[in-house]
Amino acid sequence: RAKNQGKAGYAIFDAAMHAQSVTQLQLETDLRQAVERQEFTVLYQPIVSLSSGRISGFEALIRWLHPTRGMVSPTEFIPVAEETGLIIPIGAWILREACAQMQAWQQQFQIAQTLTMSVNLSSRQFMQLDLVEQVNQILRESHLEPRHIKLEITESVIMERPDMAALTLKKLHESGIQISIDDFGTGYSSLSYLYRFPIDTLKLDRSFIKGIDVDGEKLALVKGIIQLARNMDMDVVAEGIETAQQLAQLKKLRSEYGQGYFFSKPLNSETATAILAEEYR
Ligand code: C2E
Ligand code: MG
Numbered sequence: 001r002a003k004n005q006g007k008a009g010y011a012i013f014d015a016a017m018h019a020q021s022v023t024q025l026q027l028e029t030d031l032r033q034a035v036e037r038q039e040f041t042v043l044y045q046p047i048v049s050l051s052s053g054r055i056s057g058f059e060a061l062i063r064w065l066h067p068t069r070g071m072v073s074p075t076e077f078i079p080v081a082e083e084t085g086l087i088i089p090i091g092a093w094i095l096r097e098a099c100a101q102m103q104a105w106q107q108q109f110q111i112a113q114t115l116t117m118s119v120n121l122s123s124r125q126f127m128q129l130d131l132v133e134q135v136n137q138i139l140r141e142s143h144l145e146p147r148h149i150k151l152e153i154t155e156s157v158i159m160e161r162p163d164m165a166a167l168t169l170k171k172l173h174e175s176g177i178q179i180s181i182d183d184f185g186t187g188y189s190s191l192s193y194l195y196r197f198p199i200d201t202l203k204l205d206r207s208f209i210k211g212i213d214v215d216g217e218k219l220a221l222v223k224g225i226i227q228l229a230r231n232m233d234m235d236v237v238a239e240g241i242e243t244a245q246q247l248a249q250l251k252k253l254r255s256e257y258g259q260g261y262f263f264s265k266p267l268n269s270e271t272a273t274a275i276l277a278e279e280y281r
């Protein structure tokens with residue numbers, strides 16, 4: 001009996017695994033078509049100056065509108081895009097979109113000159129040998145000044161190949177493009193690497209912000225990171241601010257910038273443009 005049960009259990013497990021790999025394969029096939037059929041869109045989430053309450057920039061966040069499954073989260077499909085290499089055309093597409101949007105805002109709003117557009121780069125994108133040329137080419141084609149673009153990469157991507165990363169970041173920085181470390185604090189704990197790279201901004205991961213208003217240790221850690229960033233002449237963006245209490249704490253610590261649902265969810269182009277029009281009226 002026990003043996004039978006075991007066998008049945010195995011069969012069920014096997015079927016579940018099979019179903020999962022079919023789903024995975026389907027996702028890959030669909031993702032290929034999505035590139036051709038242009039099923040992606042970009043949303044823009046405001047990054048806010050905490051002292052003035054004004055928008056200092058946006059982060060471009062990709063969305064996939066799947067024909068039958070609806071909205072698929074980037075946390076689900078970016079890893080598949082990485083594995084299949086599809087991240088290369090998808091990444092170029094979103095950078096072009098983001099640059100075009102920022103260029104349109106530059107034309108439309110005079111005081112938008114200090115606005116930045118942050119664009120995420122995944123590991124495989126960052127490792128491309130011609131990344132710097134590609135980015136510069138897209139900037140030229142969109143007639144956008146490089147200082148308006150911030151590329152976000154994580155610590156772990158840098159630490160995969162630190163020497164190559166140092167060279168790439170140096171070249172990007174020399175082109176006038178800004179660099180952010182995304183999800184700061186979740187990856188490598190070694191801080192010494194910060195000195196080796198031209199980094200403009202640390203984006204404090206939202207796990208630090210969650211509970212900052214009740215957890216003294218988190219508060220101390222965030223305080224330390226803000227101090228470190230200030231000493232090294234880097235900006236800090238606190239990610240994932242959801243409550244007025246979290247905002248109050250961060251203001252007390254004199255964190256300069258923040259991003260999160262408390263201010264705004266990621267917005268479509270029309271809505272983002274409308275709130276800029278309101279702000280720059
Ligand atoms: P990320 O770069 O750290 O982006 C921030 C994520 O946090 C976004 O999720 C955003 O919608 C979400 N978020 C913002 N404020 C809050 C908040 O107050 N609370 C909570 N719980 N979440 C908040 P999203 O858009 O689902 O993106 C997830 C991740 O997917 C991104 O994390 C990034 O790693 C990746 N991703 C998104 N778009 C792109 C892209 O165009 N290219 C690449 N390579 N990766 C992307
Ligand atoms: Mg990001």
Ligand code: MG
Binds near residue numbers: 203
């Ligand atoms: Mg982040």
Ligand code: MG
Binds near residue numbers: 183205206239
């Ligand atoms: Mg994050």
